[in-house]
Amino acid sequence: MVSIVIVSHSSKAAEGIKEIALQMAEDPELKIFSCGGSKGGGIGTDPDEISKALENAYSKDGTVVMADLGSAVMSVEMIIENMPGGKGHRIRIADAPIVEGAVLAAVEASGGGDLKKVLASAEAARDMRKIEGG
Amino acid sequence: MVSIVIVSHSSKAAEGIKEIALQMAEDPELKIFSCGGSKGGGIGTDPDEISKALENAYSKDGTVVMADLGSAVMSVEMIIENMPGGKGHRIRIADAPIVEGAVLAAVEASGGGDLKKVLASAEAARDMRKIEGG
Numbered sequence: 001m002v003s004i005v006i007v008s009h010s011s012k013a014a015e016g017i018k019e020i021a022l023q024m025a026e027d028p029e030l031k032i033f034s035c036g037g038s039k040g041g042g043i044g045t046d047p048d049e050i051s052k053a054l055e056n057a058y059s060k061d062g063t064v065v066m067a068d069l070g071s072a073v074m075s076v077e078m079i080i081e082n083m084p085g086g087k088g089h090r091i092r093i094a095d096a097p098i099v100e101g102a103v104l105a106a107v108e109a110s111g112g113g114d115l116k117k118v119l120a121s122a123e124a125a126r127d128m129r130k131i132e133g134g
Numbered sequence: 135m136v137s138i139v140i141v142s143h144s145s146k147a148a149e150g151i152k153e154i155a156l157q158m159a160e161d162p163e164l165k166i167f168s169c170g171g172s173k174g175g176g177i178g179t180d181p182d183e184i185s186k187a188l189e190n191a192y193s194k195d196g197t198v199v200m201a202d203l204g205s206a207v208m209s210v211e212m213i214i215e216n217m218p219g220g221k222g223h224r225i226r227i228a229d230a231p232i233v234e235g236a237v238l239a240a241v242e243a244s245g246g247g248d249l250k251k252v253l254a255s256a257e258a259a260r261d262m263r264k265i266e267g268g
Contacts, residue, residue, distance in 0.1 A: 008150065008154070008233075009154050009157070010150035010151070010153045010154050011150070012146045012147070012149050012150030012153065013146070013147055013149075013150025013151050013153070013154060013233065014150070015146050015147075015150075016142065016144035016145070016146030016147025016148070016149075016150055016170070017144070017147050019144045019146065019147070019177060020142070020143045020144050020147060020177060020202065020203075023143070023177040036150070043153060043154060043157040067264060068154065068233050068234070069154075069234075069237070069264070070264050073264045073265055093264075093265060095263055095264050095265040096264075097231030097232075097233065097234055097259070097262075098231075098233050098234070099142075099147065099202050099231065099232050099233055100202070100203075100231055100232070103203070125231070126231075126260060128231075129229055130201060130203070130204050130207045130227075130229050130230075131207055131227060131229040
């Protein structure tokens with residue numbers, strides 16, 4: 001099963017988004033890892049924590065990363081490029097809103113979707129409308 | 135100044151999103167209120183908590199609400215419709231991704247943007263790209 005990593009500038013946000021996605025997918029097999037906040041616990045991202053989350057999330061089926069802001073995406077990109085042994089090969093960063101994308105990715109992954117499908121589901125969240133007629 | 139209310143299915147996510155938006159806006163005058171989670175503390179929303187947050191956030195300049203999923207939007211819509219004394223008149227729900235929209239709305243509100251502008255900034259987050267060439 002494709003795994004998911006949530007990277008936010010806030011550890012609380014990352015944990016909360018993981019909670020919501022797990023609840024919506026309702027699948028105990030689904031693996032979601034969250035990381036967020038700077039080393040000191042403030043707003044930011046910590047490359048060591050991101051590396052660890054990506055390693056923990058490793059799945060031969062692949063991993064989709066949800067990040068909140070462009071700077072988090074850049075941190076993840078750098079870490080993936082420098083992963084040893086080609087481990088970064090099956091990791092994709094979704095160009096999608098973090099909360100809405102995480103929920104759609106979680107549902108798709110738990111339904112058995114492959115890496116391409118889980119990524120596409122996450123990115124479909126860009127077109128999500130929350131208000132009728134909106 | 136326009137105020138902002140974050141409504142998520144997770145209290146941790148709501149608090150974390152508030153933290154990120156406050157940090158990005160860097161404006162001590164900016165008022166952001168967060169609410170999230172069901173009455174029992176699980177994943178969901180609590181109408182009483184949302185009502186309270188909307189009342190606390192009341193500003194004559196208006197309030198923009200960021201909600202995570204459609205069901206949160208529906209809860210907020212019902213509460214706004216039933217607010218006494220026309221207090222709901224200057225509250226708008228953004229049809230936008232909650233994290234990315236909250237950040238853009240916070241920056242616009244702290245810059246002195248009016249209700250229309252803050253709402254438009256939040257909704258511009260739908261078109262945000264996080265990955266170059268994405």
